[in-house]
Amino acid sequence: MTLVAGVDSSTQSCKVVIRDAATGRLVRQGRAAHPEGTEVHPEHWWAAFLRAVKEAGGLDDVAAISVAGQQHGMVCLDETGQVVRDALLWNDTRSAAAAAALVAELGGPAAWAEAVGSVPVASFTITKLRWLAELEPDNARRVAAVCLPHDWLTWRLAGALGLPFEAWADAPPPPLDHLTTDRGDVSGTGYWSPATGAYRTDLLKAAFGAVPLLPRVLGPIADAATPAAPDALARGVTTAGASSRRGGDAGRMRIAPGTGDNMAAALGVGARPGDVVVSIGTSGTVFAVSDAPSADPSGQVAGFADATGRFLPLVCTLNAARVMDAAARLTGVDLDRLGELALQAPAGAGGLTLVPYLEGERTPNQPTATGAVHGLTLATSTPAHLARAAIEGMLCGLADGLDALGRTPERVLLIGGGARSEAVRRIAPTVFGRPVLAPPPGEYVADGAAYQAAWLLDAEVDWSSQEAAVYEADAVPDIRHRYAAARPHILDRPH
Numbered sequence: 033m034t035l036v037a038g039v040d041s042s043t044q045s046c047k048v049v050i051r052d053a054a055t056g057r058l059v060r061q062g063r064a065a066h067p068e069g070t071e072v073h074p075e076h077w078w079a080a081f082l083r084a085v086k087e088a089g090g091l092d093d094v095a096a097i098s099v100a101g102q103q104h105g106m107v108c109l110d111e112t113g114q115v116v117r118d119a120l121l122w123n124d125t126r127s128a129a130a131a132a133a134l135v136a137e138l139g140g141p142a143a144w145a146e147a148v149g150s151v152p153v154a155s156f157t158i159t160k161l162r163w164l165a166e167l168e169p170d171n172a173r174r175v176a177a178v179c180l181p182h183d184w185l186t187w188r189l190a191g192a193l194g195l196p197f198e199a200w201a202d203a204p205p206p207p208l209d210h211l212t213t214d215r216g217d218v219s220g221t222g223y224w225s226p227a228t229g230a231y232r233t234d235l236l237k238a239a240f241g242a243v244p245l246l247p248r249v250l251g252p253i254a255d256a257a258t259p260a261a262p263d264a265l266a267r268g269v270t271t272a273g274a275s276s277r278r279g280g281d282a283g284r285m286r287i288a289p290g291t292g293d294n295m296a297a298a299l300g301v302g303a304r305p306g307d308v309v310v311s312i313g314t315s316g317t318v319f320a321v322s323d324a325p326s327a328d329p330s331g332q333v334a335g336f337a338d339a340t341g342r343f344l345p346l347v348c349t350l351n352a353a354r355v356m357d358a359a360a361r362l363t364g365v366d367l368d369r370l371g372e373l374a375l376q377a378p379a380g381a382g383g384l385t386l387v388p389y390l391e392g393e394r395t396p397n398q399p400t401a402t403g404a405v406h407g408l409t410l411a412t413s414t415p416a417h418l419a420r421a422a423i424e425g426m427l428c429g430l431a432d433g434l435d436a437l438g439r440t441p442e443r444v445l446l447i448g449g450g451a452r453s454e455a456v457r458r459i460a461p462t463v464f465g466r467p468v469l470a471p472p473p474g475e476y477v478a479d480g481a482a483y484q485a486a487w488l489l490d491a492e493v494d495w496s497s498q499e500a501a502v503y504e505a506d507a508v509p510d511i512r513h514r515y516a517a518a519r520p521h522i523l524d525r526p527h
């Protein structure tokens with residue numbers, strides 16, 4: 033049996049699945065937590081990856097691996113391959129003002145949608161680079177290369193190949209010009225165009241004042257451990273202190289290109305045109321597989337590329353599973369009990385309406401917003417009503433995303449940690465106004481990465497999708513009506 037590994041280095045944790053390359057059968061798995069916070073030193077991801085690999089029984093018998101990661105995070109490297117500063121993550125909103133300035137400088141949102149398929153908000157890498165140039169000019173001057181979380185992990189992994197696993201923790205970084213990415217993840221930078229498949233270094237230069245070395249963009253089936261042809265490298269940069277062990281080792285593990293976590297989830301869940309996937313993780317995402325690039329000047333839909341050569345229009349909210357974590361804390365119960373409580377309250381929670389902007393919000397673009405609870409009465413002041421309002425409010429944000437996507441889906445697939453909740457699966461159809469399909473709880477991002485690894489070994493590979501449970505319920509339009517009325521009534525964060 034040939035084995036492949038898939039990695040999901042997401043916001044809260046790193047998950048590793050090891051699957052049979054031919055059938056996709058799960059053989060073993062592991063996971064390890066990431067630190068809290070919206071800025072993280074990438075070495076924490078590497079350490080969590082190594083712990084998760086260990087828990088998954090190691091990689092000695094694995095023929096190929098692929099890493100999917102949280103999108104957009106800014107990883108800056110100096111000339112020796114060392115990290116310049118902690119990575120700013122997709123959910124770090126400090127670059128909101130930089131985003132607004134960049135949008136204005138290019139002539140408005142439509143110009144950005146046309147240039148790179150998306151209108152940058154604080155999540156996008158390009159806005160974080162502008163922030164760095166303005167607020168930390170000394171760090172900015174040290175940046176020799178910039179990449180994304182999955183690019184960085186893939187690069188570290190390629191540098192560790194050939195060493196015994198015990199030595200991986202301290203493996204020296206490879207040369208910078210070995211950095212790779214894929215079209216899915218790079219489409220979230222704000223300086224790569226999904227429509228043309230090319231970097232927009234002019235936009236990067238305008239934002240950052242310089243063009244550091246950028247990772248080579250690999251096609252869907254490529255080995256990230258194969259060195260670049262010299263003419264494929266973006267720009268020459270000194271890579272002192274790092275040595276390469278790449279290329280041609282007989283029997284060494286191969287490394288597929290990897291991708292952004294949402295692109296991997298699309299692969300893992302077997303999304304096809306006509307499907308809309310709703311993922312309830314740290315972020316809430318609503319996305320579809322599409323044959324054509326998209327460009328939404330309203331900025332609600334990001335026009336990403338996917339990991340197969342197609343496109344992935346996507347709406348992302350900053351507030352999803354953690355809204356339930358917060359509601360569980362407020363009500364003093366665990367997540368299972370929170371779900372039970374929510375199902376005890378009536379649909380609409382008796383009018384109690386929660387606007388879930390606990391981390392600010394990205395869609396709509398309200399980076400400084402806070403959450404709010406409206407409609408408190410003596411009757412709705414119960415843990416059950418609050419639990420229901422939290423789940424309904426979180427789902428209303430995603431229902432707005434579904435509307436923004438502008439498609440009538442044939443299927444709505446519910447995935448992510450939050451979709452493990454029976455209450456979420458049962459309440460979702462009342463809010464979305466359509467049935468939802470819940471595939472068996474699983475690690476679909478890591479699975480999608482594992483599929484990329486299997487694909488690298490055999491371009492004809494075809495894993496069958498698992499049977500999904502169908503959840504149906506009558507729509508309760510009043511939930512969204514009250515949410516729409518409550519949505520504008522929020523306070524900004526205190527200074």
Ligand SMILES: Nc1ncnc2c1ncn2[C@@H]1O[C@H](COP(=O)(O)OP(=O)(O)O)[C@@H](O)[C@H]1O
Pocket residue numbers: 042043044045312313314315353354356357367368448449450451452453
């Ligand atoms: N049974 C459950 N009910 C509700 N939420 C859950 C449940 N299981 C996990 N979660 C939530 O899922 C989130 C993690 O989801 P995940 O998709 O792994 O996130 P990410 O990929 O962003 O790190 C956590 O906030 C956790 O509380």
Ligand SMILES: O=C(CO)[C@@H](O)[C@H](O)COP(=O)(O)O
Pocket residue numbers: 042043044101102103104122155220292293294313314315316317334346348
């Ligand atoms: O920023 C986005 C999508 O544009 C997020 O979806 C991140 O990719 C983080 O994902 P999770 O950790 O929530 O899976």
